[in-house]
Amino acid sequence: MADTTQTEKEFILENPEQEVQILGAQDQFIAILEEGLSVTIRPFGNSIKVAGEPFQVQKAMAILKKMTQLVQQGIQLNSTDVVSAMKMADRGTLDYFLDLYTEILIKDAKGRAVRVKNYGQRQYVNAIKHNDVTFGVGPAGTGKTYLAVVMAIASLKRGDVEKIILTRPAVEAGESLGFLPGDLKDKVDPYLRPIYDALYAILGAEHTNRLMERGVIEIAPLAYMRGRTLDGAFVILDEAQNTTNAQMKMFLTRLGFGSKMIVNGDVTQIDLPSNSRSGLVQAMGILKDVNHIEFVQFTADDVVRHPVVAAIINAYEGTEKH
Structure with a gap:
């Protein structure tokens, strides 16, 4: 008896020149x-032929259609766009993908949008646009730090703020700062690497370093915030799960006029x-x-x-719940 649970459909590319943009280099999007x-x-x-369970084939066809529409708008796709489309298709929200x-x-x-x-x-x-303080809580890889830095730089460029302050608590993840060579900056900088990476990606290393020399961008451990009032600043606290309750209260009460704060962490x-x-866990309540x-x-x-x-x-979350 024939297996009726499988089907095949064909997606036709209207513009064959866009094939590589839709399939990805070495067909990576297809994989x-x-x-x-x-x-x-x-x-x-x-021609792109898709075979499998009818519901899944239908999803793939819908995703290919959305990807084609983006390419036609001149948007360059990457792997994360394809992953996002799949997740939205699973949730039934693919209509909002564009x-x-x-x-x-x-x-x-590099001039990329x-x-x-x-x-x-x-x-x-x-949330960042419409609030004075925004908490981004969730796992690594969700773009919290990167987007916070993007919003801070956009705000600085518009003239909404005069400076950007990036901070995090100097808590070691099972390692000891004391044994690292160099002064405090040398010891803390490795812990601030994700922030530097985001700044370099958006502004370039040279421009970032110039703004840091002028004090327009300040990167410092959380302890350096004590006793300050941060007016006209865009302030980002990263790794906030490693603050104590007292540190979190100290940080949040630095908020000055014309300032925005973003607090990011993974509980x-x-x-x-x-x-x-954790000060982040307590702040959430x-x-x-x-x-x-x-x-x-x-x-x-x-x-x-x-x-x-x-x-x-x-997988880890499932194991920890058990």
């Missing part, structure tokens, strides 16, 4: 779709001594009903790295 949707995709000329690309947040150091990559990031950016990655409670403060929760579905990273996060 992502095949693995993520459990379908078989065979491109040949301007909406993610309507707004350019900033152009990076920076946009949100999924619905979680869109919520986060909207599953707390490196504090076991007798210390204490401040949940305070006006002009918004909490945005990211999940593994919002991870914009390799698809396997989201699967790894879910």
